[in-house]
Amino acid sequence: MNIPRPRASQALLLARLVATATLVAGAVLAPIARAEVSLAPSGAAVTIGDGNNVRMYGAALNWDSLCACTALKEYGFDTRLVAQLAYWRGREHPAVRSSLWDASLIPMLRWIGPQVGTVRPFAELGVGAHLLSATRINTERNFSTTFQFGDVAGVGVTFGERQRYELGAYVHHISNAGIKEPNNGITFFGVVLRTALPWSP
Numbered sequence: 001m002n003i004p005r006p007r008a009s010q011a012l013l014l015a016r017l018v019a020t021a022t023l024v025a026g027a028v029l030a031p032i033a034r035a036e037v038s039l040a041p042s043g044a045a046v047t048i049g050d051g052n053n054v055r056m057y058g059a060a061l062n063w064d065s066l067c068a069c070t071a072l073k074e075y076g077f078d079t080r081l082v083a084q085l086a087y088w089r090g091r092e093h094p095a096v097r098s099s100l101w102d103a104s105l106i107p108m109l110r111w112i113g114p115q116v117g118t119v120r121p122f123a124e125l126g127v128g129a130h131l132l133s134a135t136r137i138n139t140e141r142n143f144s145t146t147f148q149f150g151d152v153a154g155v156g157v158t159f160g161e162r163q164r165y166e167l168g169a170y171v172h173h174i175s176n177a178g179i180k181e182p183n184n185g186i187t188f189f190g191v192v193l194r195t196a197l198p199w200s201p
Helices: 008-033
Strands: 043-051 054-064 077-090 099-112 120-132 147-159 165-175 186-196
Touching: 043 077, 043 165, 054 186, 077 120, 099 147, 120 165
Parallel strands: none
Antiparallel strands: 043 054, 043 186, 054 077, 077 099, 099 120, 120 147, 147 165, 165 186
8 A cells, every 4th residue: 555645845835834933933922921022113114126027115113132042142143023014016017916915024033243344234034924915916926825935035234323224135035835836926136224213222
């Protein structure tokens, strides 16, 4: 008797679901449960990206240092949780759907380098979750599900008084990781401008 084995893609999907759920839940719930952080955001950002004939405009809030993580901080690493609302505008005409909204929550791991002149370089990586208002954009870009995963990587510099401002470039890939086909996904290349909010240390 042949016992069916799970496909590699199904195993990868399950691992990704577990990893994303763990990251998001850990980043959001653990510090709050320990009363270590305020619910007030640390900073705000505007972002613009472009990819696959779609332009993306976003506004975001971020919460910094959600993890004490002393060992990480000794080497210049820190954590950040980013919540973003974005508007996507397709450029294909005619199109089945020309726009949609995207809400996302992404925990980030950041490295902040030593100061060079008046700036400090940084690099960041994150994996999180997206919820789309529709499953299609343009003529043939089909996401199949409104729930999506997001992988983001970026580099940039902090500058200004107490390094309160950030200017960065990023690549952001969004797809459903094979939950349902077709899974066209989308990849944005963009820039982000962030500022610390007045009450942020």
